[in-house]
Amino acid sequence: MPHQEPPDDIRAHITTTTERGSFAMARCSCGWAGPARRSRDRARTDAAAHTSTG
Numbered sequence: 853m854p855h856q857e858p859p860d861d862i863r864a865h866i867t868t869t870t871e872r873g874s875f876a877m878a879r880c881s882c883g884w885a886g887p888a889r890r891s892r893d894r895a896r897t898d899a900a901a902h903t904s905t906g
């Protein structure tokens with residue numbers, strides 16, 4: 853039986869935080885992006901919330 857793997861580019865949520873000036877925002881490989889935050893910790897919290905609910 854052939855091995856079948858799901859296309860992980862649509863299933864995986866790989867989040868990164870991007871900094872823009874004094875703002876930070878979370879982005880995800882699925883296309884999601886969080887709001888601009890004043891702190892990177894906040895952006896990371898957004899990312900964590902997205903991956904746990906998504």
Ligand SMILES: [Zn+2]
Nearest residue numbers: 865880882884
């Ligand atoms: Zn995502």
